[in-house]
Every structure is written in C-alpha cells, then in structure tokens.
Amino acid sequence: xxxxxxxxxxxxxxxxxxxxxxxxxxxxxxxxxxxxxxxxxxxxxxxxxxxxxxxxxxxxxxxxxxxxxxxxxxxxxxxxxxxxxxxxxxxxxxxxxxxxxxxxxxxxxxxxxxxxxxxxxxxxxxxxxxxxxxxxxxxxxxxxxxxxxxxxxxxxxxxxxxxxxxxxxxxxxxxxxxxxxxxxxxxxxxxxxxxxxxxxxxxxxxxxxxxxxxxxxxxxxxxxxxxxxxxxxxxxxxxxxxxxxxxxxxxxxxxxxxxxxxxxxxxxxxxxxxxxxxxxxxxxxxxxxxxxxxxxxxxxxxxxxxxxxxxxxxxxxxxxxxxxxxxxxxxxxxxxxxxxxxxxxxxxxxxxxxxxxxxxxxxxxxxxxxxxxxxxxxxxxxxxxxxxxxxxxxxxxxxxxxxxxxxxxxxxxxxxxxxxxxxxxxxxxxxxxxxxxxxxxxxxxxxxxxxxxxxxxxxxxxxxxxxxxxxxxxxxxxxxxxxxxxxxxxxxxxxxxxxxxxxxxxxxxxxxxxxxxxxxxxxxxxxxxxxxxxxxxxxxxxxxxxxxxx
Amino acid sequence: xxxxxxxxxxxxxxxxxxxxxxxxxxxxxxxxxxxxxxxxxxxxxxxxxxxxxxxxxxxxxxxxxxxxxxxxxxxxxxxxxxxxxxxxxxxxxxxxxxxxxxxxxxxxxxxxxxxxxxxxxxxxxxxxxxxxxxxxxxxxxxxxxxxxxxxxxxxxxxxxxxxxxxxxxxxxxxxxxxxxxxxxxxxxxxxxxxxxxxxxxxxxxxxxxxxxxxxxxxxxxxxxxxxxxxxxxxxxxxxxxxxxxxxxxxxxxxxxxxxxxxxxxxxxxxxxxxxxxxxxxxxxxxxxxxxxxxxxxxxxxxxxxxxxxxxxxxxxxxxxxxxxxxxxxxxxxxxxxxxxxxxxxxxxxxxxxxxxxxxxxxxxxxxxxxxxxxxxxxxxxxxxxxxxxxxxxxxxxxxxxxxxxxxxxxxxxxxxxxxxxxxxxxxxxxxxxxxxx
Numbered sequence: 001x002x003x004x005x006x007x008x009x010x011x012x013x014x015x016x017x018x019x020x021x022x023x024x025x026x027x028x029x030x031x032x033x034x035x036x037x038x039x040x041x042x043x044x045x046x047x048x049x050x051x052x053x054x055x056x057x058x059x060x061x062x063x064x065x066x067x068x069x070x071x072x073x074x075x076x077x078x079x080x081x082x083x084x085x086x087x088x089x090x091x092x093x094x095x096x097x098x099x100x101x102x103x104x105x106x107x108x109x110x111x112x113x114x115x116x117x118x119x120x121x122x123x124x125x126x127x128x129x130x131x132x133x134x135x136x137x138x139x140x141x142x143x144x145x146x147x148x149x150x151x152x153x154x155x156x157x158x159x160x161x162x163x164x165x166x167x168x169x170x171x172x173x174x175x176x177x178x179x180x181x182x183x184x185x186x187x188x189x190x191x192x193x194x195x196x197x198x199x200x201x202x203x204x205x206x207x208x209x210x211x212x213x214x215x216x217x218x219x220x221x222x223x224x225x226x227x228x229x230x231x232x233x234x235x236x237x238x239x240x241x242x243x244x245x246x247x248x249x250x251x252x253x254x255x256x257x258x259x260x261x262x263x264x265x266x267x268x269x270x271x272x273x274x275x276x277x278x279x280x281x282x283x284x285x286x287x288x289x290x291x292x293x294x295x296x297x298x299x300x301x302x303x304x305x306x307x308x309x310x311x312x313x314x315x316x317x318x319x320x321x322x323x324x325x326x327x328x329x330x331x332x333x334x335x336x337x338x339x340x341x342x343x344x345x346x347x348x349x350x351x352x353x354x355x356x357x358x359x360x361x362x363x364x365x366x367x368x369x370x371x372x373x374x375x376x377x378x379x380x381x382x383x384x385x386x387x388x389x390x391x392x393x394x395x396x397x398x399x400x401x402x403x404x405x406x407x408x409x410x411x412x413x414x415x416x417x418x419x420x421x422x423x424x425x426x427x428x429x430x431x432x433x434x435x436x437x438x439x440x441x442x443x444x445x446x447x448x449x450x451x452x453x454x455x456x457x458x459x460x461x462x463x464x465x466x467x468x469x470x471x472x473x474x475x476x477x478x479x480x481x482x483x484x485x486x487x488x489x490x491x492x493x494x495x496x497x498x499x500x501x502x503x504x505x506x507x508x509x510x511x512x513x514x515x516x517x518x519x520x521x522x523x524x525x526x527x528x529x530x531x532x533x534x535x536x537x538x539x540x541x542x543x544x545x546x547x548x549x550x
Numbered sequence: 551x552x553x554x555x556x557x558x559x560x561x562x563x564x565x566x567x568x569x570x571x572x573x574x575x576x577x578x579x580x581x582x583x584x585x586x587x588x589x590x591x592x593x594x595x596x597x598x599x600x601x602x603x604x605x606x607x608x609x610x611x612x613x614x615x616x617x618x619x620x621x622x623x624x625x626x627x628x629x630x631x632x633x634x635x636x637x638x639x640x641x642x643x644x645x646x647x648x649x650x651x652x653x654x655x656x657x658x659x660x661x662x663x664x665x666x667x668x669x670x671x672x673x674x675x676x677x678x679x680x681x682x683x684x685x686x687x688x689x690x691x692x693x694x695x696x697x698x699x700x701x702x703x704x705x706x707x708x709x710x711x712x713x714x715x716x717x718x719x720x721x722x723x724x725x726x727x728x729x730x731x732x733x734x735x736x737x738x739x740x741x742x743x744x745x746x747x748x749x750x751x752x753x754x755x756x757x758x759x760x761x762x763x764x765x766x767x768x769x770x771x772x773x774x775x776x777x778x779x780x781x782x783x784x785x786x787x788x789x790x791x792x793x794x795x796x797x798x799x800x801x802x803x804x805x806x807x808x809x810x811x812x813x814x815x816x817x818x819x820x821x822x823x824x825x826x827x828x829x830x831x832x833x834x835x836x837x838x839x840x841x842x843x844x845x846x847x848x849x850x851x852x853x854x855x856x857x858x859x860x861x862x863x864x865x866x867x868x869x870x871x872x873x874x875x876x877x878x879x880x881x882x883x884x885x886x887x888x889x890x891x892x893x894x895x896x897x898x899x900x901x902x903x904x905x906x907x908x909x910x911x912x913x914x915x916x917x918x919x920x921x922x923x924x925x926x927x928x929x930x931x932x933x934x935x936x937x938x939x940x941x942x943x944x945x946x947x948x949x950x951x952x953x954x955x956x957x958x959x960x961x962x963x964x965x966x967x968x969x970x971x972x973x974x975x976x977x978x979x980x981x982x983x984x985x986x987x
Contacts, residue, residue, distance in 0.1 A: 218663045218670075223553060229778075230552035230670075237671045242832055249830035363831035397831045404839045447902020 007373070008084045016018040169292050174481050175206045187290070190283035193220035195290045199486050199503060202511045207292065210483040216240055217291055229264065231257050232284045236291035245394075247432045247468060248337060248365045251297040254288070255329050258305060262325050266318070273321050281306070286516045293482050296433035296441070296470045304332060336467040340529035341369055345464050348527045349374035351461060356382040356425045359417075359458075363394035364430020366463045371428075372405045383408040385420050389445045391488040391512060414445050421456040431464040436542055438520030438535035439472045440464075444513045447477070450522035459524045461548055462535075468526050477516040486510035551647050555712070555753070557589050558634050559605040560626050560652035563676050565865045572960060572978040574609050576654045579943055580865065581876035581924055582891075582909045585863055588616055588657040591883070593650075594619050596662040602644060604637045633770035634761055642764050649760060651772065653751035657872050658860040659879055660750075660853075668713060668851040669754040670950050676755055676780050676850040681860040682708065683748035684871075707734075707743045708852060714743050715850040718781045719776070734783040736839070749773065752861050761834075783848045819912070866975065870958065873941050877905040891927070911945065926961075943978075 010225050014472060077530050112498060136303070174197070187194050198212035216237060225233045228430040237255045238244045243444050244253050258281070265280065267273045285302060290295065295507075312321050348370040352358065360367050371384060384407055388395025395411065402409050412420055427449060433441040440446065489510050490499045502508050520535035559576040568763060569578060576586040587601075600620045607625045607783050615621075624641050626632055632640065638651070650666075660679060664864045669677035705728060707717025716734055734741070759780070769775045780844055857877050861872045891910040896902060901919045909927030914920070925931070927946035936953045943960050949967040960978040965971065969982050977983065 216663070216667060218667055219661070221663075223662055223666055224598060225552055233552070234670045234673070237667055241671055243671060243830065245831045392831075394831045397833055400833070400839055 005259060024208070037200050042236065058062050060210055079242050081259050105375055114296050116394075119378055158447065165221070167203055169480075171209060171289070172207055173207055179383060187286060190286055192287045192290060193217055195223060200509050201483065202508075202509045204478055204485055205481070205511065205513075208481060208483045211240070211292075211485065212487065213485045214487070217287070222307075223396050228284060228287050229257075229261055231260050236288050239288065239292040246365055247295050247297045247362065248341075248465075250295055251301050251467075252333065252337060255301055255305075257448055259326050259329050261327075262322050272314060273316075273318060274310050274314070277309050278306050281309075296472075297468050300467050300470070301332065305329065314335060332467075335527075336465060340465040340467070343353060343529040344465065344527050345373045347372040347532060348461070348463055351426070351527075352378075352380060352382055354380045354382070356380070357385060357423055359387060359420070359424045359427045359449070359453075360398060361387045361395070361414075361427075361429055361446060361449050362389070362392075363398045364463070367428050367430045368398055368401050370463060371402060371407060375405055375407050377490070385424060386411045387412055387414050387417055387445075387449065389414040392443075393482075394443070412446065416447060418456075421452060423460055424453075424456075425451045427458055427460045429460065429462050431462050431468065432515055433468045433470045433472075434462075434535075434538050435474055435517070436469075436471050436539050437475070437522075438473060438538045439473070440518040440520075440526075440535070441470075441515050442445045443517065444477075444516045447516045447518040447522070451516045454522050461525045461527060462523050462524060463527045464543060466530055469538060469545070474517050475519070477513070480515040481516075484512040484514050552905045553598075553648055553650050554645055555585070555593050555601045555650045555652065556641070556645075557601055557603045557652045557654055558594075559586055559603055559609065560632065560637060561634075561654070564712065564871060568866065568975055568977065569869065569958070570962065574606065575863075576605060576609055578869070579924075579926055580863065580869070580872050581907050582658065582882055582926055584613065584615070585636065586613065586654050587617075588618065589654055590617055590621070590655075592658060592660075592662065593652070595883075602641060607828055622723050633774055634772040638760060638772070638814070638845040639767075642760050645757065645760050649754060649755050651751075651753045653862065655863040656752060656860075657876065657879070658750060658752075658855075659858050659882065660752075661857055665752065665853045666754060667986075672849055672851060674754075674756075674849045674851045675759060675847075676715075676753060678754070678777070678850075678852050679750040679752040679855065680747045680852055681750060681858075681961060683746050703744055703745050704747065704749065706747050706852070707739045707741045708741045708854070710742070711850050712742070712854060714738075715781055715852040716784070717743065718778050718942065720778075724880065731782075731785060736836075737785065747854065748862070749862070750855075751862060753777070763785055771859050777850075780848060781850050784846055784850055795933070797881055800878060857924060866958070871942065874922065874939075876924075878909055880907075915950070936940045 156484070168179075170179050170183045184194055194209055195209075195217050196215070197210050197211060198215065201208070201210050217240065218233065218237060221228070221233070224230075228236075233242070235253055238253070239250065244250055261281070261284065262277070265277060267276055281302075287296075287297075305325075305328075310323065310351070312324070316324065352374050360371070374380065374382070384402055384487060386395045386399050386402070386409055387409065388399075399409055399411050410420070429440070429442060431440050431442045431446075431447055431448065435441060440450075442462075453460050472480065487510075489512055490497050490502070499510065502510055523535045526533050526535055526538070528541070533541065561575055564574075573579075577634045579585075580588070586609075587916045590601060590603075594617055598619060600622065602622045602624060604624045604626060607627070610623050621912055622644075624644075626637065626640065634651075634653075638645075639773045640651075648669075651818075658679075658681075665677050665679050668674060671815045689747075703721045703723070705717065705719045705724075706715070707730070708714060708847070709716055716738055717730060719728065732764070753772065758909045763769060763776065769779070799814045802837075859875050861875065862870050863870055863872050890910055891912070893910045894908045894914065896908070896912075897916045902908065902914075903922055905922060906920050907924045908914070909925060909929065910919070912925055912929040912931070913936070914931045915927075915933035917933055918931055918937070920937045921939070923937050923940045923942065925937070925940075925942045926946065929942060929947070931937070932950040934951050935948055937948075938954070939956045940954045941943075941958045942948075944953075945962045946959050947964045948954070949965060951968045951970075952965055952971070953969075954965075956973045957976065957977045958974075959965070959971075960980075961981045963976050963981070965982045971982070
C-alpha cells in the first residue's frame with residue numbers, strides 16, 4: 001500500500017518497481033524524478049501494517065507541507081513524467097524529513113523475501129548511507145542560509161546540473177491579472193499594441209485569449225506602420241483573418257518574412273548583429289503573437305532562428321552574416337519542411353494498398369500531398385472519405401484538391417463517421433504538433449475520429465514532420481489551446497442569424513476551439529521524416545534532436 | 551516605409567464655378583476651415599507624418615494650416631491642364647513605395663485602417679473607398695428653375711463578401727446595355743451590382759501602378775480611366791490583352807504594347823505569397839476547382855462605408871450639405887476650438903443655435919438669431935437679423951433687419967438693411983440694396 005503523492009503532474013517517485021524488483025521494498029525514494037524541477041522524493045511507506053498509525057499520520061502531514069512549499073516556491077514545473085523511468089539507484093535524491101526516513105527505512109520487511117536478497121540488502125544499505133550523508137549536508141546548508149524552521153525544501157543537490165524552471169507562458173494565464181500586467185508592460189516597451197479580448201468566455205477556458213476578427217490589431221496602429229515592418233503587419237493581418245492557415249503554411253510564411261526582415265535590417269553603429277538582430281525581432285514576434293497565438297511549428301522555427309543568430313561569429317561582416325542567415329533559413333525550409341514532406345509522403349504511401357478506403361479529416365497539407373503522390377506515382381486504386389466539421393469547413397479545400405487530382409472522394413460531416421467507418425481500411429491524420437508524451441495535438445475533432453476508429457478497430461496513422469515535435473506535455477485539451485472568434489459559429493439561414501444576439505444573452509457563451517489533444521494509445525503509428533515510429537518514441541526523438549543541436 | 555500619401559489639390563472645381571471663381575477650391579471654407587484641412591486632418595489622425603500635396607502656386611501663399619505633418623508642396627502651373635493621373639506621373643520620382651491618393655475635397659471620418667487593411671491583407675493592386683450616396687433632397691440655391699440633368703450613374707459590381715471589386719462602368723460609357731464579360735461570371739458567379747454608391751476618391755495603389763502610369767501616357771485621369779482599367783484587368787490575362795490592343799490601336803509596335811501591359815510591371819517578389827497558399831486551406835470562393843483567388847495577380851478591393859460621414863465637395867449642393875454635416879464631425883473629432891470662436895463678440899448668446907459655427911472676430915448684434923448656419927470670421931452682423939441655414943463667408947457685412955434663409959454668401963459681400971434673401975447664392979464683393987428680395 002504505497003501512499004502516493006501526485007502534486008501537479010509529478011510522478012510518485014518512489015514506486016519501487018524499477019529499482020527493486022519485487023514488491024514492497026521500502027526504500028526511501030531515491031528516485032530520479034523527471035528532469036528539471038526536482039521531484040521531491042517522498043518517503044514512501046510500503047507495507048502498511050508495519051508502520052504504526054501515528055507514523056502514518058506524521059508522514060501524511062509532512063507530505064502536505066512539502067506540497068504547499070513547492071507550490072509557493074515555483075510555478076508549475078512542467079516536467080514530463082517519463083514513463084517507465086522509475087527509481088534509478090544511480091541518482092539518489094534527498095529525502096527531506098529527518099524523522100520519517102529512518103522509520104520507514106528501518107521498517108522491517110519481514111514479510112517479503114526479494115529474490116536475490118543479498119544484493120537487495122546491500123543496495124538498500126548503500127542508499128541509506130547516501131541519503132543520510134546528503135541529509136546532513138542539507139541541514140548544514142540550511143543552517144547557513146538561515147532559512148525558516150520549515151522542513152527542508154526539496155532542492156537539487158549541488159552535484160546535479162542546474163535545472164531550468166519552466167514558467168507558464170502568458171497566453172494560458174489570461175485570467176491572472178499579474179501576468180497580464182506584465183504582458184501589457186512588455187508590449188508597451190516594444191511599442192506593440194495590446195489586443196483586447198472579445199466576448200464572454202466559457203468558464204473552463206477563461207484562461208485563454210479570445211479575439212474578434214472584426215477588431216484587427218491594426219486599428220490601434222498608425223497607418224504607415226513605422227515600428228513594425230510592413231511585411232510583418234501584412235503577415236499578422238493574414239494570420240488573424242485566416243488567410244494563411246495551417247501549421248506548415250504559417251511557418252513557411254513566417255520564415256519568408258523573416259528573410260525579408262533580415263534583408264532590410266542594418267546594424268546600428270556600436271552594436272553587434274548577433275545581439276541586436278535578436279532584440280529587433282522580438283517586437284515583431286510579439287506583434288504576430290498578438291494577431292494570432294504562435295503555432296508550435298512557428299515557435300520551433302523562431303527558436304532555431306534565434307539560436308542561429310546568436311551563434312554567428314563576430315568576425316563576419318554584415319552582408320556576409322545576412323547572407324549566411326538567409327542561407328540557413330533556406331536550408332531549414334528545405335530540409336525540415338519540403339524534403340521532410342517528400343520523405344513522409346514516400347513512406348506513407350507505401351502503407352496505402354490496393355482498394356483501400358482512406359479516411360482523412362480537415363485539411364492537412366501533408367496528407368493531401370501524400371494522397372496526391374500516391375495517386376500519381378503508384379498505380380494503386382484507392383478512394384478517400386473526407387470528413388469535415390464546422391465552423392471552418394476545411395474539408396472542402398481538401399476535397400477540391402483531391403478531386404482535381406482525380407481521386408475518388410466521398411464527403412461527410414463528422415457526425416457521420418460511425419456510419420462510414422465500417423468500410424474504412426485506415427485513417428490518415430495530420431498533426432499540428434506532437435507532444436512529448438506522445439499525444440497528438442491537431443484540429444479539434446481529431447481525437448473524436450481517433451476514438452471512434454479505435455472502437456471500430458481501424459488503424460490510425462498520423463503524419464507529422466519532426467520540426468513540429470514539442471517538449472510540452474498535455475493530457476487534456478483544456479490547459480493550452482486556442483479560442484477562435486466565437487462569431488464564426490453564427491450561421492445565417494434565410495436571412496436570419498439565430499445566434500446573432502448571443503452577446504446580449506448573459507447566460508449564453510459560445511466556444512470555438514481550435515485544437516484538441518489525442519492520447520497516444522489511440523494512435524497506431526506516427527510517420528515522420530525519420531521513419532515510422534510508435535507514439536511513445538516521441539521523447540526519444542526529442543532527446544536525440546536536443547543532443548544533435550548541442 | 552509602407553505608404554506615401556498624396557493629396558490632389560490642383561483641381562479647379564469645375565462644377566461649382568459660382569463659388570470657385572473667386573476662391574480656389576482647396577481654400578473654400580467649410581465650417582470655417584479651408585477645404586484642404588479635412589483630408590490632411592484625416593491623414594494626420596491616421597498617423598501619417600509626411601504628405602505630398604499637389605497644388606497650384608498661389609494656394610500655398612494663402613494657406614495657413616496648423617498641422618504637425620511635413621507638407622511637401624508640388625506645384626503645377628496654371629497653363630497646363632493636368633488630370634489626376636498626369637499629376638501622379640509628374641511626381642513619380644518622389645514615389646518610392648505604395649501610395650495613398652486622396653482628393654482635396656474629401657470630408658470623411660472613415661477609419662482609414664479598414665481601407666488599408668484590405669490592401670495589405672490581400673496584397674491588392676487597388677483598394678478604394680465608397681459610400682452609399684444619400685438622395686439629394688433639396689435644390690441648391692442659385693439653381694432654381696434650372697433642370698439639372700440626371701447625374702451619370704456608376705455601376706459597381708462587387709462579389710458576395712462585398713469587398714472584392716469586380717465591375718465598374720459609368721453610364722456615359724455604355725450605349726444601351728450593360729456588358730459583363732463571361733470570365734468575370736465564371737470566376738464569381740454571384741455578383742451584386744449597385745448604383746447608389748459614391749466614390750470617395752481615396753485610393754491605395756501599389757507602386758507598380760505608378761510605374762505603369764509613367765510608361766502609359768494615354769491615361770490622364772485616375773478615376774475615369776485608370777481605375778476602370780485596373781478593374782477590367784483583373785479578369786484578363788496578359789496574352790489576351792496583347793491581341794486586344796492589336797485590334798484597337800493600329801500603328802503601334804507589338805513590343806510597345808507588351809510593355810504597356812501592367813502585368814509586366816508586377817515584380818516577382820510575390821514569392822512571399824507563393825508557397826504559403828499552396829499549403830494554406832483558405833480559399834476565397836468555392837464551388838469550382840480553381841486555386842484561391844484564381845491565381846489572379848491584379849486584385850481590386852473596395853470598402854463600402856455604411857455609416858459615418860463621407861462627402862465630396864464637388865457641386866454647390868454638396869458644398870452646402872457638407873457644411874451642414876461638418877459641425878457634427880468637428881465635435882466628434884474632439885478639437886479644442888469650440889464651435890463659437892472665442893474672439894467673436896456676440897451680444898446675445900441664447901440666440902445662437904447649438905450647431906452653428908461662428909468664426910473669429912465676428913460681431914453679432916442684438917436680437918439676431920442664427921440657426922444651423924456657419925458664419926465666417928471678421929463678419930459684422932447687425933441687430934435683428936434672422937439667419938437660418940446659411941453659409942456666410944468671411945468679412946461679410948449684414949445690416950439690420952435682414953432675413954436670410956438657405957443662402958450662400960461669399961466673401962466681402964454687403965447686404966443692406968431689410969433685405970430678405972431666400973435660397974440665393976451671392977457672389978463675392980456684391981452689394982445688395984436695401985429691401986431687396
């Protein structure tokens with residue numbers, strides 16, 4: 001009976017399954033927690049009947065105090081709870097409370113006899129010794145720093161690398177006035193106007209922005225825009241009006257505009273290009289963020305660009321540096337987007353067999369390309385069922401492109417999927433991003449399709465380039481999402497708009513979600529430019545990518 | 551830089567010669583400010599810092615505007631009769647970016663960003679402003695008895711969204727039928743044709759249009775020639791144009807014609823928009839197999855104002871209408887000057903209506919009632935005068951006991967005692983006898 005503590009997404013560090021085979025080993029949680037932001041190791045008492053009641057109560061109280069302290073200290077540490085990486089005896093963590101560990105450590109485990117018993121006992125003894133040493137260290141440090149009488153807060157030992165505390169991005173803290181004030185100040189400093197939210201939001205999503213398409217950001221800017229480059233203004237308008245839609249399209253347009261920005265940039269005297277250019281890009285990025293929240297693909301591209309700029313050697317002259325940057329952007333575009341699309345299309349259409357019926361949803365540039373290539377480059381016959389949903393009705397565009405190529409298509413709305421699925425052989429979906437726990441973030445409705453397909457035992461394949469992999473973790477669609485203009489849901493029929501007066505009705509709120517998150521167990525295969533991988537291998541790819549970039 | 555603003559103030563005011571014979575049109579007082587002030591104020595409010603003003607020489611001397619913007623005056627001599635397109639050609643060396651062209655007689659409170667956003671978002675060639683024209687209600691003074699010919703109507707065709715300009719023709723150019731090309735209907739099956747729209751003469755043009763104007767010297771006027779040409783060009787491809795020109799104009803070499811085609815002026819830095827639309831799921835139309843925007847390179851957009859003030863001071867009737875609307879506009883602009891100027895000496899405040907504008911140093915006698923009128927500066931109005939719905943310019947003397955209704959009285963006129971004036975237009979320096987009617 002292990003007592004589990006699960007504050008805000010952190011994993012219970014001590015479940016002994018990894019370190020000590022066999023159940024019920026009571027060791028005091030030397031678990032490496034997930035990456036940054038030390039997970040407090042909690043003294044876990046394994047076998048209940050051995051501990052007395054008072055000790056149990058004591059343990060619970062300690063855990064609660066630790067939880068409170070952690071919450072006060074940091075923001076949310078969004079550590080991905082790494083699946084399957086439980087106790088790693090090589091990285092012991094500090095156990096905070098002096099009283100309990102000895103108690104639980106010494107709790108006699110008469111009950112069980114782990115196989116390979118002697119090594120177990122040795123391991124246990126080692127661990128105990130390490131922990132006591134570290135505890136002593138910590139106490140000494142605490143005495144130095146003169147912290148309060150509270151029990152030691154969980155901190156990393158000095159031997160470990162300093163971790164990055166992940167802060168919540170502003171765009172999911174709209175209902176927090178302090179965060180909004182900070183944002184307003186930052187925008188004022190950068191001379192970017194602040195876009196006002198529109199309409200009452202559904203309570204669950206009050207932490208997200210909701211903008212109206214009829215009130216563009218340019219309303220608050222001077223007409224010949226001086227602070228923001230005109231190409232960026234145009235791009236921002238195209239994003240907010242929905243003219244450039246889709247993860248790849250937005251990223252490509254962004255990179256092209258950055259190329260133009262770099263072309264028009266000139267280093268002021270006494271400044272270095274590598275530092276000044278990044279500073280000059282920031283207001284433009286804030287502006288684009290205000291027009292429409294940045295997509296994951298755009299975010300990754302920006303991170304890459306900033307890194308490239310700051311890594312420019314100082315010896316280069318300005319023109320050479322600019323040319324080099326343009327070259328790297330072109331490379332990125334070609335490799336990560338264009339060639340990746342080709343590779344994915346090639347591997348994906350091998351999965352398409354003769355007389356297949358393929359279901360697609362919405363409009364994904366990758367999926368469209370795969371299907372068109374499969375039609376032209378192989379002689380397999382297949383037909384496609386295009387599923388569409390309101391209010392965007394993007395499936396119409398997919399339909400147009402596929403029919404233009406000569407592919408036999410059927411068009412249904414999403415409420416009809418349970419009728420068509422019995423004849424579907426596979427489902428091909430596109431993705432906006434792949435999260436670090438293997439979830440797929442895609443257009444709203446995708447998770448429904450995946451769910452119903454699972455019920456009908458139809459394989460679900462997701463196509464996604466690696467540059468859209470993201471280190472975020474989400475298990476639900478609420479925490480980080482995008483709210484589109486609620487007026488899009490208003491439909492005019494016979495000259496009457498039923499929902500037209502929704503703003504006056506106080507008890508009516510419209511919700512127009514853009515993305516949703518599909519859990520990894522509903523997806524069978526992810527087709528990337530690195531090959532075909534299962535959903536759970538996404539963190540591996542991310543790790544490999546990080547190593548590559550460093 | 552994104553835009554350059556150009557104000558065309560060289561026009562003669564040919565449709566209201568009664569007024570403009572003594573005062574050049576840009577200086578006509580509307581609400582006690584020169585007409586030119588209004589477009590400049592619109593640009594200043596939008597955030598422009600520099601404006602190019604094309605005008606005649608004598609105007610600048612008489613002009614005294616207080617604006618923070620840098621005004622760059624370009625002079626055209628009186629002798630040369632230049633159309634608006636000719637003027638643009640004249641200054642084409644100054645124009646380095648996309649240009650926003652305004653006419654000096656435009657009084658409006660439109661949000662400029664709406665017109666400009668259409669231009670930016672769709673990477674349009676042309677973006678213009680139009681307003682639903684109000685029905686003319688009253689006959690203008692001085693034109694009683696004359697039957698005004700029916701104004702030539704404009705036929706404007708817009709698509710379903712109301713933003714894309716598909717068709718533009720003036721009744722004068724058509725014989726009996728309205729001819730619409732099939733290519734337009736093929737690409738936009740639903741088109742709304744409207745006749746009651748007034749063109750505000752506010753155009754956002756791309757730089758390559760100015761380059762095209764420079765080469766193509768046959769186009770003299772923006773409104774009547776260039777704009778319809780651009781609208782028609784949206785639906786014709788470069789090759790078909792060449793054949794068309796061959797048939798019409800003989801004696802020209804083919805090479806010349808090819809270079810006159812506007813498509814050759816469109817620079818290929820549309821690369822910004824090229825790869826993205828391939829991947830983007832937006833399409834401006836549906837129901838056919840074509841790519842978004844039909845891959846047309848020339849695009850014209852129009853913003854049609856529904857509410858708000860937008861008038862062009864072209865004719866006498868419009869001048870009077872503008873004067874009536876201006877007090878509201880000035881109030882909305884939140885200017886610091888009150889409607890009744892500080893230095894005006896008015897003995898009887900209560901008799902002055904709330905939407906009347908009174909200029910500086912004007913003396914108004916007792917028992918004088920002023921309603922819905924605009925009185926210029928340095929006027930002398932004696933006692934017991936009734937003024938309703940009038941526009942009185944500067945330095946006018948009105949003696950006692952007069953009754954003026956619905957009239958326009960120009961500078962330096964003198965109206966003797968007891969005159970009863972209704973719906974008249976009195977020119978400058980005129981003198982009206984006692985008890986005249």
